[in-house]
Amino acid sequence: MLSQHTMDVVKSTAPVLEVHGVEITKTFYKNLFEANPALLNIFNHANQEKGRQQTALANTVYAAAVHIENLPAIIPVVKQIAQKHRSLGVLPEHYPIVGEFLLRAIKEVLGDVATDEIIQAWGEAYGVIADVFIQEEEALYQEAENKQGGFRGFKDFKVVKRVAENALITSFYLQPADGSALPEYLPGQYITVQVKDPNEEYILNRQYSLSKSYDGESYRISVKRDQKNTPIGKASNYLHDYVQVGDTLSISAPAGSFVYEATEKPVTFIAGGVGITPLISMFEKAASENKAAVKLIHSASHLNEHAFEKALCRIAIPENVTYVQHASDVAGKITKEMLAEQVDLTGEVYLCGPVGFMHEVIASLTELGMSRDQIHYEFFGPAMNI
Structure with missing residues (x-):
C-alpha cells in the first residue's frame, strides 16, 4: 500500500511526464537493450522501429501518475497490455529489470528535477504497478493453460495449408505439431508468431489475428506482404518468402481483449x-x-x-x-x-x-x-x- 506522501509525489510528476514521457521511454529502451540484448528475443521489433512501444509506455507511465490514487481506473489499459505481454512471454523476473532501467531513464532525462525523493516514490509506485501486471498476466497464463489443448508460453505448430488470398495477402493454416487438441479462442483474438530468420540475430515476434472462426481443426493467420521491404515487415515477408506447407512455427496461445460481445443491437x-x-x-x-x-x-x-x-x-x-x-x-x-x-x-x-x-x-x-x-x-x- 502506497503512503499518501508517495502518491502525492508521483502525482506531482504528471505534468513533467506528459512533456518528457516519450524522451524518457526512448532512453529507457535504448539503455535496456544495450545492457540486456537477450530481451530483444521477446519484444516486438516492428513496434520499436515505429516508436509505438515508446509512445505506449509513455502513455502508461503518465496514466499511472495521474491515477496513482485510483489505480483501478487504468485496469482496462492494464488488461490490454497484459494480453500482449502474455502473448510475448513476459515473465515476473523481467519486471525488476524494467523497473531499474525506467528509474535510470527518468533520472537521465530529467536530471536534477528528478530528486532522490521523486526516484524513491516512483520506485515504490512501480513495485505496486508491476505487481498488478504480474497478477493479471499470471491469470491469463493459467487461463490459456487450462483450456483443452492449452499451453503456457510457445508451442510448435505445423503449417498444413498455404493460400494466396490476393496479390499481397497469404493465409497460413496451422495445427499443433504434436497432434494435440486445438485450444479454443474468441472472435477477434490473435497469436504471436516467432520468426527465426537465420539472417537475423534475434527472434522476430509478430502478432497476427486469427482470421477465421474457431473450428477445432486449425488456426488461420492472413499475412500482408510489406512491398517496401522495411524493417517493420521482416517477419511478414519471411513468412511469405520461406514458410511452406510442412514447416513449423512457434506460436503463443490465442490472446487479446478486442473480441466480439453478443448484443441485441445492430x-x-x-x-x-x-x-x-x-x-x-x-x-x-x-x-x-x-x-x-x-x-x-x-x-x-x-x-x-x-x-x-x-x-x-x-x-x-x-x-x-x-x-x-x-x-x-x-x-x-x-x-x-x-x-x-x-x-x-x-x-x-x-x-x-x-x-x-x-x-x-x-x-x-x-x-x-x-x-x-x-x-x-x-x-x-x-x-x-x-
Missing part, C-alpha cells in the same frame, strides 16, 4: 485493408446469432485488394446481414456522409485498420453522435491513444 464492422482479419470471425459470429442488422464494411485501396470476398458473401446470406466493399480508388475515402448512410448509429461499431483510417472513422462517428462506449477498436501494436 452491429457494424468497419475494416481498413488487412484490418479485416480480426473482424471476419466477429462478423460470422454476429451473423449467426444477432437478429438485428449486421453489416461489414471493408475499405481497401483498390478493388483487387478485397481479400476473403467469397467467404464474406457466404456469411452475408441472411436478410439482416450485409457485406459492403469500398475501394478508395473508385469511391475515395470513407466519409462522414457515407458513415451516416451506412451505419446504424444506435448500435455498436467494431473497427480495425491503419491508425490514420481509424482516427478519421472514430472522429466521424463521434461527430455523428455515437459515444465512445459504442465504438470498439483494435490498433495493430501497443496500447496507444487514438
Whole structure:
C-alpha cells in the first residue's frame, strides 16, 4: 500500500511526464537493450522501429501518475497490455529489470528535477504497478493453460495449408505439431508468431489475428506482404518468402481483449485493408446469432485488394446481414456522409485498420453522435491513444 506522501509525489510528476514521457521511454529502451540484448528475443521489433512501444509506455507511465490514487481506473489499459505481454512471454523476473532501467531513464532525462525523493516514490509506485501486471498476466497464463489443448508460453505448430488470398495477402493454416487438441479462442483474438530468420540475430515476434472462426481443426493467420521491404515487415515477408506447407512455427496461445460481445443491437464492422482479419470471425459470429442488422464494411485501396470476398458473401446470406466493399480508388475515402448512410448509429461499431483510417472513422462517428462506449477498436501494436 502506497503512503499518501508517495502518491502525492508521483502525482506531482504528471505534468513533467506528459512533456518528457516519450524522451524518457526512448532512453529507457535504448539503455535496456544495450545492457540486456537477450530481451530483444521477446519484444516486438516492428513496434520499436515505429516508436509505438515508446509512445505506449509513455502513455502508461503518465496514466499511472495521474491515477496513482485510483489505480483501478487504468485496469482496462492494464488488461490490454497484459494480453500482449502474455502473448510475448513476459515473465515476473523481467519486471525488476524494467523497473531499474525506467528509474535510470527518468533520472537521465530529467536530471536534477528528478530528486532522490521523486526516484524513491516512483520506485515504490512501480513495485505496486508491476505487481498488478504480474497478477493479471499470471491469470491469463493459467487461463490459456487450462483450456483443452492449452499451453503456457510457445508451442510448435505445423503449417498444413498455404493460400494466396490476393496479390499481397497469404493465409497460413496451422495445427499443433504434436497432434494435440486445438485450444479454443474468441472472435477477434490473435497469436504471436516467432520468426527465426537465420539472417537475423534475434527472434522476430509478430502478432497476427486469427482470421477465421474457431473450428477445432486449425488456426488461420492472413499475412500482408510489406512491398517496401522495411524493417517493420521482416517477419511478414519471411513468412511469405520461406514458410511452406510442412514447416513449423512457434506460436503463443490465442490472446487479446478486442473480441466480439453478443448484443441485441445492430452491429457494424468497419475494416481498413488487412484490418479485416480480426473482424471476419466477429462478423460470422454476429451473423449467426444477432437478429438485428449486421453489416461489414471493408475499405481497401483498390478493388483487387478485397481479400476473403467469397467467404464474406457466404456469411452475408441472411436478410439482416450485409457485406459492403469500398475501394478508395473508385469511391475515395470513407466519409462522414457515407458513415451516416451506412451505419446504424444506435448500435455498436467494431473497427480495425491503419491508425490514420481509424482516427478519421472514430472522429466521424463521434461527430455523428455515437459515444465512445459504442465504438470498439483494435490498433495493430501497443496500447496507444487514438
